[in-house]
Amino acid sequence: MNGIPDTRNRILCLHGGGVTGAIFKAQARSIIKALPEFRFIFADGPYFCDPHAAIIPVYQDWGPFRRWLRWLPEHPATDAESAVEEIKYALETCANSDEGTGPIVGLMGFSQGAKLAASLLYEQEAQMKATGSASTQYQFAVLLAGRCPLVSMSSLTESPGLVSAGDVSEGFDTSKNDRSHILSLPSVHVHGLNDVGLHLHRKLLHEYCDPASTRLVEWDGEHRVPIKQKDVQKIVDAVRDVVETQTTITAQ
Template sequence: MTSAPVSRGHTPLPESQTLHLPRILCLHGGGVTGDVFRAQARSLIKYLPDFRLVFADGPFFCDPGPGIVPVYQDCGPFRRWLRWLPEHPEIDNEAATEEVMYAIETCKREDEGDGPWVGLMGFSQGAKLSSSLLYDQQIRVEKEGKADTDYKFAVLLAGRSPLVSFCEHSKSPACVDAGAISEGFKFDGESPHILKIPTIHVHGLADQGLHLHRKMMNQYHDPKSTTLIEWDGTHRVPIKKTDVEKITTEIYRVAREQGVKV
């Protein structure tokens, strides 16, 4: 593991014009980097000119994820947020949580913008993490009366079950521990942990993990605060205008409903 480098904020506008915009923290998938996710999300960035998107890097090194080679084979070293393979080194839950939070806080602290952090956007493992961080915020407010973050929404691109527990309030058979292997996790009951803060779920209908993405949405998210967007694609970030406009339209709608000034 290592301290994560920082990716700068990105919008279609010149850097000097984005410093005061509301910020969305973007979390890459497993076996990628923040810079690769920025390239994958280039079309989303284009259609979100009123936000500053900031791409963080996960704290742990790993092999490249599925589909990364050969297009991004020279963009390593590749990183992950969580364990999903047995060969990923064992780590206790407290240390895993500290590493993830340190990587995120370092990225946020070193970003040059000063707009409010209003949302999260993640792909694959980053989507699982985004939902889990949002739930951690929610349950801390419920149990402790406050949280260190005030995210208003999350965009979950192909995020699969389950939620990850980042504090004692979410220790449960329904959630995977931060240091555990999440791949193959089984929980078929009714989850007591339901995220009520708005989420936008983007599911590719040709994605082999679609059943796990649907399980994540249905088992851990309140349908009253959930928006579903389905598109005819595999396990990747949409880039076609027709698909991207549907997603960004909903991002603007949800952000405005949550009081974000865009």
């Protein structure tokens, strides 16, 4: 920005499984353009993996590809503590290497990244309830095609309704949901009505989030990030509505 510090509020963005931060930035280009009041920063997941089949036709040369969590049994096993530390390191590296100086006030994730974004928001909420303070200050999350369950990021959030950070995060039995792990911080849920995982996205919305703090955006699409203006505008309106309710987020 011509030597002028960029003090805009920042949104930390988490890509889907088998993708990269750079790919997610390209996928989310319309959302970024429509929300110029924010600086979007894109982290890379800590683990290498094969590319997601859906991105190969366009982004096959954008590797190496990464993931945040295990979603296939063949992904190497790891313990929960190590997985959490790797995730935290990746997020901190992104934040610390970014030239922007504004606070990170929100999260935006797609698919596996949305699952993690909601989990990080829930972990922060649990820290606040337990100790009165938290290691992060996220105000909201934008969850693009985010599916249940949430992921436990510490002993504070261990629950039969959450999956461990070291376990395979797909195929989880959500019947274990005991309704004691409801996310209350604001979340914007973006659902493609033709997405094969829509039923799991709706479970995240209805079984893991407080309806008083959620906004739902539905669009006529599959498992991808919306790019058309009419669809993106719905997301923009929902995000700005959330910001207006958060008195700690100052306009830039």
